[in-house]
Amino acid sequence: MKNKVPNILLIYTGGTIGMVQDYESGHLKAFDFEKLVENIPELYQLDCEIHSVSFDRPIDSSDMNLGHWKFLASLIERHYDRFDGFVILHGSDTMSYSASALSFMLENLAKPVVFTGSQLPIGDLRTDAKENLITSIQVASLRKGGHPVVQEVCLYFENTLYRGNRTTKMSAEQFQAFDSPNFPVLGTSGVHLRIMEEYLWKPPGRKKLQVHTDLDNRVGLLKLFPGIHPGWVRSLLESPELKALVLESYGAGNAPTDTWFLTLLKDAISRGVQLVNVTQCPGGSVLMGKYKTSASLDEMGLIDGKDITSEAALTKLMYLLGSGVSSKSFKTIFETSLRGEMT
Numbered sequence: 001m002k003n004k005v006p007n008i009l010l011i012y013t014g015g016t017i018g019m020v021q022d023y024e025s026g027h028l029k030a031f032d033f034e035k036l037v038e039n040i041p042e043l044y045q046l047d048c049e050i051h052s053v054s055f056d057r058p059i060d061s062s063d064m065n066l067g068h069w070k071f072l073a074s075l076i077e078r079h080y081d082r083f084d085g086f087v088i089l090h091g092s093d094t095m096s097y098s099a100s101a102l103s104f105m106l107e108n109l110a111k112p113v114v115f116t117g118s119q120l121p122i123g124d125l126r127t128d129a130k131e132n133l134i135t136s137i138q139v140a141s142l143r144k145g146g147h148p149v150v151q152e153v154c155l156y157f158e159n160t161l162y163r164g165n166r167t168t169k170m171s172a173e174q175f176q177a178f179d180s181p182n183f184p185v186l187g188t189s190g191v192h193l194r195i196m197e198e199y200l201w202k203p204p205g206r207k208k209l210q211v212h213t214d215l216d217n218r219v220g221l222l223k224l225f226p227g228i229h230p231g232w233v234r235s236l237l238e239s240p241e242l243k244a245l246v247l248e249s250y251g252a253g254n255a256p257t258d259t260w261f262l263t264l265l266k267d268a269i270s271r272g273v274q275l276v277n278v279t280q281c282p283g284g285s286v287l288m289g290k291y292k293t294s295a296s297l298d299e300m301g302l303i304d305g306k307d308i309t310s311e312a313a314l315t316k317l318m319y320l321l322g323s324g325v326s327s328k329s330f331k332t333i334f335e336t337s338l339r340g341e342m343t
């Protein structure tokens with residue numbers, strides 16, 4: 001390895017960035033990583049040392065699961081001392097979920113982990129992949145006073161650097177595919193690469209990286225809509241596989257006041273199911289008790305999701321359940337920002 005230049009580990013999981021068109025079926029499918037790197041000779045001009053590793057079978061991120069997250073977290077743990085930063089190439093479809101999950105799994109992270117991908121394959125003439133990849137590597141290489149500038153899990157896409165667990169995929173078509181509606185962007189790339197240092201996550205003290213790979217996926221998501229069927233809500237809330245649920249409520253955390261609905265929620269809580277109130281609005285925060293339609297939720301003890309995204313709420317639940325947090329302290333811990341995921 002060259003001395004002094006940052007060492008970056010590039011981890012290829014799959015996604016459009018490395019896909020090619022299958023001539024027989026016409027579908028986009030993942031191809032091998034060596035070809036991906038061949039398509040970007042610019043990588044060799046960057047002022048850093050890049051090593052790469054790839055999933056044995058690169059995937060479309062719709063196939064992402066807990067096993068892949070554990071693999072990624074363990075890979076970073078194994079190589080943590082040897083590398084200055086990590087760039088994860090990932091499909092955009094579930095990138096916000098993965099970035100959120102990894103943010104919880106990597107406690108005391110003090111190095112950059114940058115998720116990126118693209119809307120068009122790297123071989124496409126109009127591809128957005130090159131800029132995304134090259135700038136992500138530059139972000140992961142940034143150092144100041146002998147320390148990495150970015151010390152958290154973030155997501156870089158279309159000239160913008162975001163805190164990963166604040167993002168959500170907004171567009172299946174635009175190059176600007178992500179947004180972070182409740183937290184300022186961490187950086188922008190124009191003529192200059194600008195990092196908004198005041199918004200970066202500061203890891204607490206100099207604690208050793210702790211990697212948590214026990215996640216519990218007995219969690220659910222219920223998006224409310226007018227006319228929702230009681231039987232369906234019942235079957236979800238009474239499922240024996242349900243330990244925690246994100247309730248995507250309306251506006252500032254409001255929900256129907258029908259007795260059947262409130263009784264089902266109350267019964268679930270008394271059986272020990274953790275219920276988190278998250279707004280289904282892309283931006284803004286839950287304010288329980290502001291309207292009468294959220295007062296009963298507050299009274300029965302729903303967890304206040306504040307301005308967390310559903311992606312971060314679900315993965316935070318998986319992480320807290322997997323860590324064996326007691327039911328007594330669950331609400332308090334969930335309502336605390338652990339990695340800058342809520343305000």
Ligand code: ASP
Nearest residue numbers: 015016060061091092093
């Ligand atoms: N379906 C692709 C994926 O998430 C889309 C993308 O990469 O942007 O893997």
